[in-house]
Amino acid sequence: MSQAFRLKQSIEDAVMAGEFRPGDRLDEASLAERFGVSRTPIREALLQLGAEGFIDVRPRRGAIVSVPSPTRLFEMFETMAEIESACGRLAARRLTPESDAAMEAAHHACEEAVRNADSEQYYADNRNFHEAIYRASRNGFLADQAFALHKRLSAYRRIQLRARNRLLQSLQEHAGILEAIRAGDEQLAASRLHSHVLVQGERFSDMVLGLTQDRSVPAGTRSGAGR
C-alpha cells in the first residue's frame, strides 16, 4: 500500500489520540521528518484529510487540526443524529438474523464494560454497537457516511463518555433502541436514536459553551468541511 495512505491513517490516528490538538499546526517538514519520508506523501495525506474534513488546509498557510466552532459542532451532532436515526429506521425495516445477532453481541459487550466501569472499553464497544446499527441499515453507502461522521466526532464523544453516570444511561438507551429495532418500529427506533445522539451533542455543546463563553452562535459557519 502507498505511503500516502499509511500516513493518512497515522496522522489521523495521531489527531484522534489527541497528540495534535485542534488548532495545532501540521507542518509538512516536521511530519516528514517524524515519519522518515519526504514532504510529497505528507502533502498528499494532508490534502486527503482536508478533503474529508478532518483538518483545515489553508492555501499557502499550512494545515491545522480543524477547530469547529461550538455552533458547527452542534450542527455536526445534529447531522449525526439525523443520519443515525435514518440508519435505525432502515434497520428496523430490514432486520435480518445476522444484523440482529451483531447488534446483540455489541450490546452485551457494552453491558460488560459498564459492569466493569471501564469507560475506555465502553468507548470502543459503544462504537461497535453503533456501527452494527449502521450496517443493519443494509445501505452500505449510508453506513459509510455514518462511519465517517462518527469518526470525526469521536474525539468529542469520548470526553462526554468520561462522565460516569452517562455510561449507564447510554447503555439503557441502547437497550431501548435495540428493542425498537427488533420490534420493527421504525418511528420509535429513529426517534430513540435521534435523542440518544443529540443529547450527547447538546451536553457536549453546553460544556464547550460553558468553557469558552462563546455564545455568539454564528449561523453560517461553513468551515471548509464536508465538501
Next chain:
Amino acid sequence: MSQAFRLKQSIEDAVMAGEFRPGDRLDEASLAERFGVSRTPIREALLQLGAEGFIDVRPRRGAIVSVPSPTRLFEMFETMAEIESACGRLAARRLTPESDAAMEAAHHACEEAVRNADSEQYYADNRNFHEAIYRASRNGFLADQAFALHKRLSAYRRIQLRARNRLLQSLQEHAGILEAIRAGDEQLAASRLHSHVLVQGERFSDMVLGLTQDRSVPAGTRSGAGR
C-alpha cells in the same frame, strides 16, 4: 489560489460535463499536458477528488471516474432521500422569512422553466430549489453534506430529468414540499421530500438495471466512497 484547487474544480467539471465518463482512466501525464502543469498538482487534485468520492484512486493503478454499481447508486439516492428529508424537517421547524422567500423564488424559477419546457434550465433551477431547502434547515454542516451528495448525484439526476413528463411532476412535488414546510408540518415535509428524491433514484435505477441487465445486486459494495 493554488493550482491544485483550480485543477480539482476543472477535473470535477470535466467529469460532470460528461467529458470523462464513468470508468474512464484519468492518467496523470495527459491531464498534466492538457492543463499545462506538472504531474504534482494533478496528483493532488486527483487525491482530493478521490477522498470526496468523485473518483476512484487505486494505488499504483491510476484513477478512474468512479462507476457505482446499480446497487450502490440506489444506496446513494436512498441516502440523499434521508438527508433531504432531514433538511425538510428542520426547515419546517425553523422557517424564517428569508428562507421562505428564497425557496419561493427558486420555485417560481422552476415554474418558469417548465412553462418554457426548458429542461436544461429546469435542471439548474431545480438545483437551486433544493439548495434553498438545504439552507433553510439552518444547519450549515448538514447543508454542506447535502450539497456534496447532490453534486455527486447530479450526473444521474440530469438524465432522469430529460424525461419530459417528469418535469411537470417534479414541479408539482416541489409545490407540495413547499406547502408542507410552510405549514410547519415536519413529518409531511420530510415524507414528501423523501419520496420526491427516492422516486428519482428508483426510476433511474430501473433504467440502469434495464440497460445493464445487472440484477445481481451485490450487497456490500463499499466502492471507496464516502470515507
Next chain:
DNA sequence: AATCTTGATATTGCATACAATCGCTAGTGA
C-alpha cells in the same frame, strides 16, 4: 488450444530542487 512465464513498456509513487508567498521582526517615522 489453453495457460503460464517472462520481459519490455508505460505509469505511478516518492524524493529532491527550486520558486513563490506569507509572517515576523526590526527599523523608521509620526
Next chain:
DNA sequence: TCACTAGCGATTGTATGCAATATCAAGATT
C-alpha cells in the same frame, strides 16, 4: 509609544528525475 513599512527567514506550491510496480504481449510449456 505606537503604527507602518521593508526585508528576511520560514514554509508552502510546483517541477523534475528516478525508482518501483502494474500492464500487456509474445513465447514457452503442458
